[in-house]
Amino acid sequence: MTGEIQNPIIRVRDITVQFGATRVLDGLNLDVKRGEILGFVGPSGAGKSVLTRTIIGLVPKVAGSIEVFGVDLDSSSTSQRRNVERRWGVLFQQGALFSSLTVRQNIQFPMREYLRVSQRLMDEITMAKLAMVGLKPEVAERFPSELSGGMIKRVALARALSLDPDLVFLDEPTSGLDPIGAGDFDELVRTLQRTLGLTVFMVTHDLDSLYTACDRIAVLGNGKIIAAGSIADMQASQHPWLRQYFHGKRARAVMS
């Protein structure tokens, strides 16, 4: 446990991922520290989602190693792996809510699988989670098809947080939200990170999110991390893509 505190919560080493002849990630290294919100940026199609999906084990890698909570995911046993999976939550880009279950059943799904607790406690925790992500209790009995885009994101976050994970992956959480909604969402991630002591791995395109929510930023380009550091480091960087990204028209608008 003491080792786990000092070591990064995610340690990615020399990851290579290939689809056919195209090499998407090429010897990538990345550390995510305990308790931080890491913003992960890069041009569209650079492989941000691919890296996320590789870490959570949905995309096979050609080479490299991934350690989460100090457990090497390649050499771990099934029970170790399940244990790790229990401690992380994933928010997919489109929400990926189960369409035939209500919001309440969606949030309770992981609890039902992993914990043996009473229906009453599950209902109460569901209400607490809904309140935490800023939704009204009435939403609980609705089906995903009856929710707006922003509500879907919030419910998906509540489901990702259902088992009180130590680590959450957010894949473009603010895309498709209006600026106010997106701002609220950033605020929400910040609050939850503070109250629950979460580590957050956030893939994003949203400059506002980077400024308001993230502690550290990593930039993906050409299959590698081209820069990692605070927002000030990013602004000081001389890398052409970074200069354009952080000093372009939109960036100036955000900063002013």
Add this chain to the structure above:
Amino acid sequence: MNSDPKLERIAKGNALALCATGTWTASFAPVLERMVADAEKLAGSPQSIFIDVSEVAKLDTFGAWLIERLRRSLTQGAVEAQIAGLSANYSSLVDEVRRVRATPVVETSTITITGMLEQIGRTVAGVGGTVAGLIDMLGAVLAAGLRVLIHPRSFRLTSTVHHMEQVCWRAVPIIVLITFLIGCIIAQQGIFHFRRFGADIFVVDMLGVLVLREIGVLLVAIMVAGRSGSAYTAELGSMKMREEIDALRTMGFDPIEVLVLPRMLALVLALPILAFLGAMAALYGGGLVAWLYGGVDPEAFLLRLRDAISIDHFIVGIVKAPVMAAVIGIVACVEGLAVQGSAESLGQHTTASVVKGIFFVIVMDGVFAIFFASIGM
């Protein structure tokens, strides 16, 4: 690092302290819930009670909520309960759960007789709706067909050819195989039973009439309903779910014209072809069995077949095919467009598409039988 959670009762002067220790997290939730339920029985005791959480090693939403729940149920009694020794780390979490209004939802899914009767009533009333929906779709397809006849350039040839390939060309192997086997079985059974009367040769009559009039087209229509009707429903249904059909509509396209008409046309053209191939395969299979099993050589088989059947039998069979295809296509498209947002709904409508498709095919077959009998064909 994880130590079992405990909730100890320590008397401190007049007050009673409930000292929470250990890890109060989701992994221990069942234990925690039992302990808290136990401690809740203290409500109403004359002592003042406070909950001491200074020794808690780790707290998450589950733990925080259970402590809050305990505080609430103790407060509802005669005495005010307080939480003491809350560390700064966890105070925001406890504040967060304090705001939760715990009103567990009550599920009202009790089965009552009136409820069941209501369900039956709704289902019966739904039958009328189904028929109306089918007629509505038939009208829409015919209208779209007329529009296409007037403006032939809006006809989607590529799409129709694509669906012809899916529905007709790719279905040939399985249809031929199954009808061949059915032909074999009919011939074998016929010979086996007719032999007792020395009437082996009449198996050719039976095979010819049965295959050309009924089995060929009916069997193929049922297989097409299962194979292509379900595919149509699933395709249209998932397009409906992802708002693709709404997108088409907003761009000024008529979904009936773009999606339904090519599919219907492909099916109406495909089924007679498949029915013909199926009938030939069944006759071939039957002839083969008659020769190898019944000793009727091919020449005798063909001679007998020529006497036994007329072109009428063939026409009776093949005329039914396009009508059955239209029924299957309309049912499949109506069901596909009726899909709602969930995966479950897609499954239900695909099932309904196949079941209704087969049902209507058999009903149509019966209607045709009556019709042909009365005109003496």
